[in-house]
Amino acid sequence: MHGVLSLPRKSSAAIGLDRIVMMGAVVSLVILVVLPIGSLLLGSVKSEGGLTLEFFREALSGRLYLQALLNSLILGSWTGLFSVVIGLPLAWAVSRTNVPGKPLIRMTASLAYLSPPFLTAIAFVNLFGPNAGLINKLTRDVLGLPWLTFDIFSMSGLVLVTVMHTFPFVFLLASGALQSVDASYEEAAQILGAGKWRTAFTITAPLVAPAILSGTLLAFVNSIALFGSQAIIGLPGRIVTLPTRIYALFDYPPEYGLASALSLVFVLITVVALFVQRSYLARRSFVTFGGKGSRPQLIDVGPGRWLLLGFAVVVFVVAIALPYASLIAVSLSKSWGLDFWKGLTLQNYKFVLFEYDVTRRAITNSLILATLAATLAVMLGAIIGWIDLRTTIPGRRLLDYAALIPLGLPGIVMAVALIQFWLAMPLALYGTLAILLLAYTGRYVPLGVRAANASLRQIDPSLEESARILGASWGLTMREVTLPLIRPGLFAGWLLVFVPAIQELSASILLFSSSSITLAVAVYNLYETGYTEPVAALAIINVVIIAAAIWLAGQLGGRDTQKVGYASA
């Protein structure tokens, strides 16, 4: 043989880089997720005298706790139902009809999803607060129609505000399914003599039903976990839910055991819903993605398309235009009221940006936290995804499941778990930015895993194998082949974490201290203390940061940011 270039010899003793990286990921996941969950479980049954079921007994029989549980279930059910009522017609209109203004509908859904839900809640309080709400004032005092007033501090108010954030789940999953149903399924029914409606009900509807149900369950799970709107709308209306009840248990003296038990009840609901969603979708997923099946033809709905457009416009106005317009108006007014336009000012922005050091600190903290958490979650996700898809290490499925656990953890439960764990540790993390970073990274690791998984699945392993056979080490293969190929997906994943992290409230509310205060907590605290106008200014700043991040990621990543969001937050 001649002409063979020899490969550099490797020292056989050294531990491979791949081992180190993988071990690091496993250890991180244990610290972020497994140990906190473990101490949550332990905390719920541990008392001074040993093990006890007292906390669970109290959580499942105390009137306060049962009421909170019931309210959460009522909220989740109505929200799920109305998410379908709003999301499904819009999805059908966009994917199957000749309705005009499709970009508007898609944009409405994206914006509704990306908007911080507690901001919508605050905006609706400004409009529909029973006494000071602008629209209520207008109808009662100016128009003299008191029966037209709407009290936002009620279950219907809470459902309204929550649905504005959750209907995009149904919209996205349903429109995706409606677009991916292979047209030949419907054409086959047609040629056998079935008309449009019969085809729609006997063929199309059963095919997309799993996706709709899945979206509904995601809407349910997400709605009951939102601390912000439930505190802002629910508490004044005396509607206490699980997150707000758990939050109250941390008033002095904190009742850790009861909070842990109640958290686990909460987790159980979420996990059952997610389990049903996953298993149902996995078993009955008929929708064929990709493929060369022809696209379904659009239905001409005639004058009905103006009706659909009208519906979409109403949703746009209620979910986007009204809250944002009112927030902007409030943020620019001296004093919010019917004659707010008489004293327009930038003073509120000046106050929150330059004068009030708490908000300035909060903005800096949130930017740091969101950036770090997004980066860590995506890195961790990439490694875990790679282990799951590319290795045969025993227990890799377990790792994958562990990384998905946080999906079933409402933010406030994550916070309770972290408190339980780190209070028992010699390391004083409570009240620092570090514990918030752990909370964010842990909460959003599933999004990182999912983004990495989706990208890795699209890359044939042979691309990596051909680098290895040419003599490239694991590290070199990752750097030269794998990472460049999955970069766009990781970018999307990064944004997927950054957006909810910059507006995170549910976990932060229990974990912050005055030095580690975050943007959303600052908004909430300002609101609680009654600073209506500066709150609006800070809220607008929050939204501007989110928009800037999406824009920046779009510039850098070059991929459509339309895909971002949704999956689950």
Next chain:
Amino acid sequence: MAGVTIKGLSKTYGAASGVAAVSDLDLAIRDNQFVTLLGPSGCGKTTTLRLIAGYMAPDTGTIHVGERLVSSKGSVVPPEDRGMGMVFQNYAVWPHKTVFENVVFGLRVRKVPAAQARNLVEKTLALVGLSGYESRLPSELSGGQQQRVALARSLVVEPKILLLDEPLSNLDAKLRERMRIELKQLQRRTGITFIYVTHDQAEALALSDQIAVMHAGHLQQFGTPADVYGRPANRLVADFMGHVNFVTAKVVAANNATSTILVAGTLKAEVALPAGLKSGENVDVAIRPEDVILSGSAEGSPDRARGEVLEHTFLGNINEYFVKLTSGEQLRVQTHPKHQFKVGEAVLVALDTAHISIFAPSTTGTA
């Protein structure tokens, strides 16, 4: 039962591109026939089928089923009112319905009483060899079985016309061959008009009563398999129907039925010339590999050309050679497997003149 008459049919996707998927197509499909639309992908065959089914409206032209006008510009009888059947390339067997529910669907639409419907479904499933599979879900069936479900679903409603869009292309070779035979028998037995789309010329030859060869939206030839293979209308058809050698030849003596041409400068052949060709003109000759006759150089004969074997491939049932003539032209030749020559061996070459096709050089085929 009914035939399909297509007149002046055209369809262009996306006005901007301006490339017609189907262009000025005339086709008269008689009742009770197995007709294949054959051509490479993008030739317009599937578009034609979908126009016949009524999934789209033609830009120009008409489609009649029997005496009934079903498609014309701006007026299309919807698919559900055509009483046709269709088998899709991906089968389109509904994944959420059992085999029975799939097959009975068309009967339910036609409000056939339940007992009678059950009976019909069972009979049809027996016909396609799927008795006992009634309660299975499509995900529990193999590709070939799903294909039979699709077929049964279309047949049970006794359509006058059955449209099939490459229904065998997703099956493996063995199964494909068996289904081919079954389809042909089924058509004979039921008397339904089959309109079958495929890009596989062997499949078309094996199945059809008539083949419509299409290219770039235009019909190239419509005839029996023997016609299309043996007497191709132009170079495109000749080229598409299996292997063919294209060689230039010169007309030596033009005398209609028995003209003489000189192929590749060395091979004299007595042939029937297309009208209007004169002595001294050049023509294109299409020669199928099996119509070239090789013999050992010792056997010497004045009207045979000399050549040398360049390449030999043994294909089991045939031998394939590439032979270089003294004029420099190369011919693909197929012989009986026992008829063997060595690479480098000098051979004599003759043509089976009854089977060669002659085209005036200008007929490239986009008529």
